Amino acid sequence: MARLTVNGVVREVDAEPDTPLLWVIREQIGLTGTKYGCGIAQCGACTVHVDGAAVRACSLPLSAIETGQKIVTIEGLAPGMDHPVQQAWAELDVPQCGFCQPGMIMASAALLAQTPRPSEEQIRAEITNICRCGTYNRVLAGIKLAAERGQSG
Amino acid sequence: MRIDRKAPSRAPRPSRRALLAGAGIFSLGFHIPFLARAATRDGAPAAPEVNAWVVVKPDETVVIRVARSEMGQGTLTGLAQLVAEELDCDWARVTTEYPSPGQNLARKRVWGDYSTGGSRGIRDSHEYVRKGGAAARAMLVAAAAKGWGVPAAECRTERGTITHAASGRSTTYGAVAGEAATIEPPKDVALKDPRDWTIAGKPLKRLDTLPKLDGSQVYGIDLKLPGLLNAAIRDCPVTGGGVKSFEAAAVTGMPGVKRVVQVGDSAVAVVADTFWRAKTALDALPIVWDEGPNAKVSSESIAAVLREGLDAEQAFVGNRAGDVAGALKGAAKVVEAVYGVPFQNHATMEPMNATALWTPERCEVWTPTQNGEAALAATADAAGLPATSCEVYKIHLGGGFGRRGATHDWVRQAVLIAREMPGTPVKLIWTREEDMTHGRYHPVTQCRMRAALDTEGNLTGLHMRISGQSILASVAPQRMVEGRDPVTFQGLNPGGPEAAIGYTIPNILVDHAMRNPHILPGFWRGVNLNPNAIYLECFMDELAHATGQDPLAFRLKLMGNHPKHRAVLEAVAERIGWDRKPPEGVFRGICQTMGFGSYVAGAAEVSVSDAGELKIHRIVAATDPGHAVNPQQIDAQVAGSFVYGLSAALYGACTVKDGRIEQTNFDSYPVMRMDAMPAVETILMPSGGFWGGVGEPTIAVAAPAVLNAVFAATGKRVRHLPLKDTDLRRA
Ligand code: FES
Ligand code: FES
Numbered sequence: 001m002a003r004l005t006v007n008g009v010v011r012e013v014d015a016e017p018d019t020p021l022l023w024v025i026r027e028q029i030g031l032t033g034t035k036y037g038c039g040i041a042q043c044g045a046c047t048v049h050v051d052g053a054a055v056r057a058c059s060l061p062l063s064a065i066e067t068g069q070k071i072v073t074i075e076g077l078a079p080g081m082d083h084p085v086q087q088a089w090a091e092l093d094v095p096q097c098g099f100c101q102p103g104m105i106m107a108s109a110a111l112l113a114q115t116p117r118p119s120e121e122q123i124r125a126e127i128t129n130i131c132r133c134g135t136y137n138r139v140l141a142g143i144k145l146a147a148e149r150g151q152s153g
Numbered sequence: 154m155r156i157d158r159k160a161p162s163r164a165p166r167p168s169r170r171a172l173l174a175g176a177g178i179f180s181l182g183f184h185i186p187f188l189a190r191a192a193t194r195d196g197a198p199a200a201p202e203v204n205a206w207v208v209v210k211p212d213e214t215v216v217i218r219v220a221r222s223e224m225g226q227g228t229l230t231g232l233a234q235l236v237a238e239e240l241d242c243d244w245a246r247v248t249t250e251y252p253s254p255g256q257n258l259a260r261k262r263v264w265g266d267y268s269t270g271g272s273r274g275i276r277d278s279h280e281y282v283r284k285g286g287a288a289a290r291a292m293l294v295a296a297a298a299k300g301w302g303v304p305a306a307e308c309r310t311e312r313g314t315i316t317h318a319a320s321g322r323s324t325t326y327g328a329v330a331g332e333a334a335t336i337e338p339p340k341d342v343a344l345k346d347p348r349d350w351t352i353a354g355k356p357l358k359r360l361d362t363l364p365k366l367d368g369s370q371v372y373g374i375d376l377k378l379p380g381l382l383n384a385a386i387r388d389c390p391v392t393g394g395g396v397k398s399f400e401a402a403a404v405t406g407m408p409g410v411k412r413v414v415q416v417g418d419s420a421v422a423v424v425a426d427t428f429w430r431a432k433t434a435l436d437a438l439p440i441v442w443d444e445g446p447n448a449k450v451s452s453e454s455i456a457a458v459l460r461e462g463l464d465a466e467q468a469f470v471g472n473r474a475g476d477v478a479g480a481l482k483g484a485a486k487v488v489e490a491v492y493g494v495p496f497q498n499h500a501t502m503e504p505m506n507a508t509a510l511w512t513p514e515r516c517e518v519w520t521p522t523q524n525g526e527a528a529l530a531a532t533a534d535a536a537g538l539p540a541t542s543c544e545v546y547k548i549h550l551g552g553g554f555g556r557r558g559a560t561h562d563w564v565r566q567a568v569l570i571a572r573e574m575p576g577t578p579v580k581l582i583w584t585r586e587e588d589m590t591h592g593r594y595h596p597v598t599q600c601r602m603r604a605a606l607d608t609e610g611n612l613t614g615l616h617m618r619i620s621g622q623s624i625l626a627s628v629a630p631q632r633m634v635e636g637r638d639p640v641t642f643q644g645l646n647p648g649g650p651e652a653a654i655g656y657t658i659p660n661i662l663v664d665h666a667m668r669n670p671h672i673l674p675g676f677w678r679g680v681n682l683n684p685n686a687i688y689l690e691c692f693m694d695e696l697a698h699a700t701g702q703d704p705l706a707f708r709l710k711l712m713g714n715h716p717k718h719r720a721v722l723e724a725v726a727e728r729i730g731w732d733r734k735p736p737e738g739v740f741r742g743i744c745q746t747m748g749f750g751s752y753v754a755g756a757a758e759v760s761v762s763d764a765g766e767l768k769i770h771r772i773v774a775a776t777d778p779g780h781a782v783n784p785q786q787i788d789a790q791v792a793g794s795f796v797y798g799l800s801a802a803l804y805g806a807c808t809v810k811d812g813r814i815e816q817t818n819f820d821s822y823p824v825m826r827m828d829a830m831p832a833v834e835t836i837l838m839p840s841g842g843f844w845g846g847v848g849e850p851t852i853a854v855a856a857p858a859v860l861n862a863v864f865a866a867t868g869k870r871v872r873h874l875p876l877k878d879t880d881l882r883r884a
Contacts, residue, residue, distance in 0.1 A: 033368015
């Protein structure tokens with residue numbers, strides 16, 4: 001049994017040590033907002049925060065998580081969806097099918113936490129998640145809007 | 154600010170009644186009418202439907218039923234807007250639900266066609282859904298008028314309120330909905346003039362955004378059911394091959410493993426408590442394949458077959474006028490070029506998946522599908538049961554793009570697995586690798602273009618010989634016309650409202666030598682319009698350059714009889730500033746086409762560095778879809794189209810070696826990401842009078858606009874896609 005702190009709650013999970021964090025989150029803990037898109041760290045659909053940093057959970061085995069590390073998933077990003085990124089996303093109607101969006105939002109939130117006013121070049125370089133519906137321009141606008149809000153709020 | 158959450162859409166579950174019923178894990182929730190389902194789910198008294206399209210609850214919530222599938226394209230919101238417009242309800246109180254395919258069957262297809270493809274979600278159903286809304290409104294008014302003892306014609310409706318001015322009375326839809334349900338539906342209803350629309354035609358926000366922001370939106374892959382097991386599958390890597398043998402005993406002791414089953418002739422699945430354990434065991438399972446007759450096929454061997462088709466005697470004719478052979482013979486100049494496009498995978502963000510629960514009497518399936526009725530048919534077939542003993546619950550799609558509509562191979566597999574475990578629900582999830590290598594690919598074609606030009610550089614004859622794969626021959630042979638696949642000629646037809654060529658060329662022949670390799674084709678967003686627009690519009694550019702003419706002026710000379718094609722082309726030319734010089738180092742390309750009932754044009758600005766790196770700076774796209782139901786969604790569709798179209802044009806290719814698709818994941822099948830995404834400016838110019846689609850046609854102009862700009866920048870004509878295979882460094 002491994003112990004994980006997910007969204008502030010300590011969980012005991014029963015999984016083989018080489019099970020990717022993504023599947024532990026989805027299947028053992030039952031939080032399905034974190035998505036499977038590729039399994040090889042290519043698409044970012046599985047992005048979660050580990051101690052505040054965006055990581056691709058499909059490529060992180062359970063055994064790599066250290067005791068006490070804080071894992072945050074899309075469900076735990078902000079109570080009442082009031083994270084500036086979620087707010088900006090709602091305002092600009094960013095999602096299409098939405099499948100990539102939990103990962104997009106988690107990657108964007110981590111970027112803004114680290115770089116509160118990113119340049120367009122920084123955003124384009126840092127947000128490497130795949131969206132097959134093609135929401136990139138709205139994602140870009142959403143990050144800029146959230147950055148402005150973060151600054152003034 | 155806090156986000157005010159409207160009822161998020163949740164995946165339909167078996168009704169509580171079904172879950173509580175004793176036998177097995179649960180008995181099945183079909184044929185439970187909406188009434189009962191609504192009542193048990195909410196715990197509140199059931200609100201009766203006014204008609205098949207509309208339910209008004211006592212709290213004034215309006216539930217609009219949408220038969221077509223939402224996969225990101227905004228159809229759910231657009232169709233609800235059309236119903237709400239005619240219903241005159243309060244948009245802020247609108248929610249939606251999917252009627253199930255089984256209900257549609259039981260109610261004699263009251264919701265019509267469920268197929269969501271060909272950009273038809275709105276254009277094929279706008280009339281009857283609007284009538285559904287108008288009829289419901291008439292019934293609500295009649296109920297109020299009856300109660301008041303006044304003529305219905307004297308009552309007015311606005312935002313869910315009915316008033317009778319003369320007597321000063323008013324009521325709400327929710328208050329009379331019960332009564333309205335008992336009123337005889339009107340025989341015929343008048344529809345509003347689109348000019349009077351206040352809900353439809355407006356850039357309203359989507360109804361389905363909020364649950365996509367906090368992880369609460371349930372996709373097929375997320376479905377949870379009591380007692381659910383998970384399956385991972387491997388199908389023979391070579392289409393046409395099968396399973397020779399496998400050693401189940403090697404993995405049955407692994408953690409969580411419940412069963413190892415052969416699925417049909419060609420696949421093996423492992424069922425376990427979790428998907429990860431199923432996949433882990435499947436990876437360890439020794440399987441011996443019989444690779445069958447296609448094990449030696451390669452991209453090269455397919456290309457050779459297609460090349461032979463370019464000169465073949467026999468070909469199906471799609472468009473013929475005048476005498477092309479004569480024109481070519483008498484031409485002052487003949488220009489010739491051969492183009493080709495490779496297979497493409499849909500690569501929906503959510504891989505294929507389905508959950509199935511089978512008993513000898515009944516079968517239920519939960520799956521993301523673009524066509525619930527086709528999914529139901531596939532379920533019944535695989536279950537060995539009549540369709541009336543089956544049900545499909547449509548779950549939100551993580552992308553469709555055509556993959557989840559015409560064939561339901563993954564549903565079949567899920568049902569076959571579930572048959573091995575009666576009474577236990579099993580969720581089958583494809584790995585990305587399975588999805589990438591067992592797609593229904595964008596068909597492979599080549600095209601020989603031959604043009605006759607006179608001494609003034611006028612185009613006097615054009616022969617387009619398409620050689621290659623037919624989608625219909627594989628997917629829907631019943632739609633073939635005397636052996637011919639009409640879809641092959643998308644955008645090249647002599648006329649008609651669907652996909653007509655935009656040029657008048659005195660002598661023209663467009664024909665198709667059908668060559669069907671074993672790799673299975675499917676409808677891929679944009680379908681045959683994509684290659685056809687590349688072939689025609691890049692070649693038009695070649696002809697302009699070969700005769701020293703401006704690519705826009707050269708086209709316009711041929712477009713006198715095609716005012717709508719011309720209007721969109723001129724609109725992008727004006728917006729991109731075609732008559733002015735581009736910035737230093739930037740080059741332009743332009744193109745137009747028509748498909749899915751809409752007229753579209755694109756213009757691109759690109760630069761190519763000395764090292765051969767392409768940068769797309771700006772795209773301008775114009776669309777005339779006749780009527781525009783939601784400009785904001787159209788804008789999103791157009792921008793998305795360019796991502797999809799350019800991913801294919803720039804990087805995408807599924808190649809074949811030893812009979813199998815070589816690409817397995819996004820590392821070997823790269824797609825566009827944000828770093829390469831250009832700014833997209835959308836010009837929406839609905840001219841009225843017809844209903845065109847918007848989800849697909851713009852894809853077709855993405856590639857030719859960019860390829861023509863690349864030629865302007867480098868002098869290199871990219872005729873075989875993807876572009877990444879061409880060295881763009883200046884020679
Ligand atoms: S699923 Fe983890 S990056 Fe794609
Ligand atoms: S919104 Fe569909 S994949 Fe991004």
